[in-house]
Amino acid sequence: MDNLPVFCWNHWRWLQALTGFFLGLFAAISVEAQPVKPGQVAIEITTTTGSKPTPVRVRLTQQGRVVKRLPTEAIGVMYGLWDHADGFGFQPDSSFYVDGRFRLALPPGTYQLSLSKGPEFIDQQHQLVVRSGQTQRKAFRLARWIDMAARGWYSTDGHIHIRRSPREDPLLMNWLQAEDVRVGVLLRMGDFWETYYPQYAYGEKGVYRRDNYLLVSGQEDPRTPEIGHALGYGASDKVRFSKEYYHYDTVFDKLHELGGLAGYAHHAETFHGYRGLTLDGLRDKVDVLEILQYCVDANPLRTEHYYHLLDLGFPVTATAGSDFPWCGQDHDHGSPEHSARIGNARFYVFTEKPLTNQSWKEGLKAGHTVVTSGPMLDFRVNNARPGDRFDVKKHTKLVISATAFGHSKQVPLERIELVGHGKVLASVTKNQPGQSVNQLTIKLNLDTLTHGIWLAVRCFAGSQQAAHTTPIYVTVDGSGFHNPETADRYLKLSESYLREIEQELEKESSNPEFQLWHYKKGLKTRIAETREVIEGLKKRLK
Missing domain, CATH: 2.60.40.10 (Immunoglobulins)
Structure with a gap:
């Protein structure tokens, strides 16, 4: 009994400590239970x-x-x-x-x-x-590092797939302006069976304008796996001949009649577009070729089939486009976060007039274009611009100036090349005296011409960044600008592409995607016409 007070005192302290513990625990739980305000x-x-x-x-x-x-x-x-x-x-x-x-x-x-x-x-x-x-x-x-519109060059994404009505126009215009795309070409897409991404109007009726930006309509149709995907720009209406679907030239002729331009997408590489390009390009049906895009390869600039036509003496305007929402720099369409992006590949059109649908079309028809995924180019030959054509006497001095513009962090330039008839005539890199990652310049006088030539400039910069001009076409004493050195090789290559089409015509397929063989008669006629052109070129280009 003598220890009872001590026992009671210790018991009381233990109860106090236990009570304090639980009170602290309850307080902590209460604090944690309180929601954190965003x-x-x-x-x-x-x-x-x-x-x-x-x-x-x-x-x-x-x-x-x-x-x-x-x-x-x-x-x-x-x-x-x-x-x-x-x-x-x-x-x-x-x-x-x-x-x-x-x-x-x-x-x-x-x-x-x-x-x-x-x-x-x-x-x-x-x-x-x-x-x-x-x-x-x-x-x-x-902040801008360059203002191309102030120089008269207007950015264009020539390959966007989004359906639109007048209700979507203001929203899509915000998308364009957020990417600083001055002209967005929305393409109705087709295949043998159906059409997709409808546009509510074409020509001037399909133009939506805000400030110095335009939304316009076009088409990617016909599209087949055997002879490629066709493009139509600037026509006053859409064109589709379902019963003659593989006769692309009927579409191209009608697009021209409606004030438009026609050509091929995807560098003419995928879907065997080089076959159609040969069939229609050698018969003067093709105005444009999409040479820069992220649909084919990590390198967005592909010129093999472009140089083919140019070297044979056919002027073709270079274009580019994102193919949104299909193509991105990662090429992984199965990923929910692939990098398809409006304007990731674009071309610039030069016009001295204020930007309108008409002035843009005039610049495009004149071939005043530069394609790019980053670098900006200025190219002159005797003050002529890309797309211009002029004639000189033998050994007339050509004053050539080419400048690439970049940004040290965003578009770090690597090299610029002057290309004539597919060969590099001059090249400058960032490490040479007077050059930098921000600006590369070629100055050259050429006075050895005895035959016509097409001249263009291309540039390479940071990862997957490139640019290329439409050529300037120089003729000498009225001659053509074709390349005599490669003419024979390219004509043989053209013939091999025609034979590929003929081989496909003999393959009767149950696959509904492959319908070429149903058009054997009409395509054989067109192949024969193209062979006549090839025979004429053999004589003329010698």
Whole structure:
């Protein structure tokens, strides 16, 4: 009994400690149970030359992972492969477009914000630290490293697949402006069975304009696996002859009649486009060839079939296009985050007039184009521009100037080449005196010409970045600009492509995708006409 007070005292202290432990535990649980309030980011983007918010492309990540939260200001338009609803607000790489402002609630943490506005603007990356219950306001200004429109050159994505009605026009215009694409050509796509990505109007009726930007309609149709995919630009209406589907020239003739241009997509490489290019190109049906795109190879610039026609004396205008939403730099269409992107491959059209649908078409018809996935080019021969043609006397001095423009971080130039008849006549690299990753220049006087020549400039820069001009065509004393050295080889190659078509005509297939053999009579007639052209070229090009 003597120890009872001690026992009671120790027991009391133990109860106090136990009670304190549970009270602390309950308090901790109570704190953890309280929801963490999200923070807010309020972002505004302008350019260094303007005070109004500007459309931009935005990508938000955290520790390298995309943040799958879309602000209400995100501009969504339905898009997808085969005209399916595969995407809306997010782009294929999980970026999104906004009209210069957005607000987003995010859990507390550190985020990475990427802003871009096409290759003429310098991309920006910023770190955002979001704190619970707080609003963080940020204003960013995007700067150009070059302004091609100020020089009279207007960027064009000649290959976009998105259906549209007048209701979508303002939304799609925001997409174009966010990539600084001055002219977006939306193509109705077709195959033997069906058409996809409908456009509500063509020609001037299908033009939507805002500021100095245009939406216009065109077509990628016919499209077959045996002779390639055809392009139509600038016609006053769509053209499709279902009962003569493999007779591309009937479509091309009608497009020309309607004031348009015609040619081939995908470098004329995929879907055996070189066969159709030979069949129609040698009969003067082809105006344009898409020579830069991310659909075929990691190297977006492919010129094998382009130089084929040029060396045989056929002027063809170089074009380019993204083939959105099909083609990206990763070539992985099965990935939910592949890099298909409007304007990733584009061409520039020169016009001295204010930009309109008509002035753009005139520049395109004149061949005043440069294709690019990054570098910008200025090319002159005796002050002539790409697409120009002029005649000189033998040994007349040609004053040649070619300049490539780049950006040390975004478009680091590697080399520039002057190409004549497919050969490199002069080359300059970034390591030579007076040259840099920002600018490369070739100055050359050529006075040894005894025969006509086509001259072009091409440039290579950072990863998968290249550019190429349409040629300047120089004739001497009225001669052609063809290449006598390669004429025989290219004519034999042309004949081999015609034989490929003939071999396909003998393959009666049960596969509904392959319908060429049904058109044997009409195609044999066209092959015979092309052979007549080849025989005439053999005599003339000697």
